[in-house]
Amino acid sequence: MALTDYKNKKKRILFISSSGGHWIQMRRLESAFEGYEKYYAATDPSYQQSVDYGYFFSVPEASRWNKLKLIWQALKIFGIILYIKPAIVFSTGAAPGFFALFFAKKLGIKTIWLDSIANVEELSLSGRKVKPYADLWLTQWEHLAKPEGPYYYGAVL
Amino acid sequence: MIFVTVGSQLPFDRLIMTVDDWSRLHPDYDTFAQIGLSRYQPKAMRFKTSMTPNDYQKAMQASDLIIAHAGMGTIISALELGKPLLLMPRLASQGEHRNDHQLATIKQMTQKFPHIVVAYNETELLQELECYRMKKHDNPSIIKESLTVSPKLLDAIKSFITTE
Numbered sequence: 001m002a003l004t005d006y007k008n009k010k011k012r013i014l015f016i017s018s019s020g021g022h023w024i025q026m027r028r029l030e031s032a033f034e035g036y037e038k039y040y041a042a043t044d045p046s047y048q049q050s051v052d053y054g055y056f057f058s059v060p061e062a063s064r065w066n067k068l069k070l071i072w073q074a075l076k077i078f079g080i081i082l083y084i085k086p087a088i089v090f091s092t093g094a095a096p097g098f099f100a101l102f103f104a105k106k107l108g109i110k111t112i113w114l115d116s117i118a119n120v121e122e123l124s125l126s127g128r129k130v131k132p133y134a135d136l137w138l139t140q141w142e143h144l145a146k147p148e149g150p151y152y153y154g155a156v157l
Numbered sequence: 158m159i160f161v162t163v164g165s166q167l168p169f170d171r172l173i174m175t176v177d178d179w180s181r182l183h184p185d186y187d188t189f190a191q192i193g194l195s196r197y198q199p200k201a202m203r204f205k206t207s208m209t210p211n212d213y214q215k216a217m218q219a220s221d222l223i224i225a226h227a228g229m230g231t232i233i234s235a236l237e238l239g240k241p242l243l244l245m246p247r248l249a250s251q252g253e254h255r256n257d258h259q260l261a262t263i264k265q266m267t268q269k270f271p272h273i274v275v276a277y278n279e280t281e282l283l284q285e286l287e288c289y290r291m292k293k294h295d296n297p298s299i300i301k302e303s304l305t306v307s308p309k310l311l312d313a314i315k316s317f318i319t320t321e
Binding site for chain 2: 019020021022023024025028029031032033044046047049050088110112114116117118119120121135136138151153154155156157
């Protein structure tokens, strides 16, 4: 099936994260999105090979200290979202997830943030900043949950 | 095979150097390391800078012991495969990470999965490698069943995406 096959009316989900632990946690939640056409984006192009069912996009690597790269990463993510037109954007972190939720929210797309289980003592920086753009804002630690969010329902393990 | 992995984003020379020293003394153990951005180049053990997900998975599967930083990706992958895991946390004081969240990760994960072995410094790492050689570590194969995603979390997401 070609990427441009728009006759397919299935709703789309975009899973987006940086490489490593964020990605592995994100993929453990795929079963919640049954029936959706799956799209993925990560910072490591070789991750394409771990996507059996779905489409993969790579986004530029960037750290919080390199502003130019961050801008390039954000622009590419904006392009990917416009191209895919997902119904839902889901992320576990970090910067790529923040940008994706930011743009998705502006475009009226449903957004979900699940902060990484590695953030035991406080929410990640991107996890805190993403609050206004996350329709569903979750932590994996009960002691970090608050009445106004982030909410806690459980963890990926 | 002993598989050493420290992620792709930051160096972790203390870990790589220590295991390499051990490996030089124990050439009868096949030791392979994914060193990421570490500056130290291993002299005794085989190594790669980065690995694709497929190669990484193969190395995990082929290993009898996984030695790693306390990164959640590695921890989850090792738990899924029921592999023995020896962790050394990255420390902010050594410039190995932005903060000491890997210490918190270790505290929580060892509570939940007591078979995970921890070395807080290079000396302890060598001691634990000696324990491994003497086969003193617990067998982790029993923990697989407790590795499911929280059903409540899946339900919360499902109900959120189905409501308009």
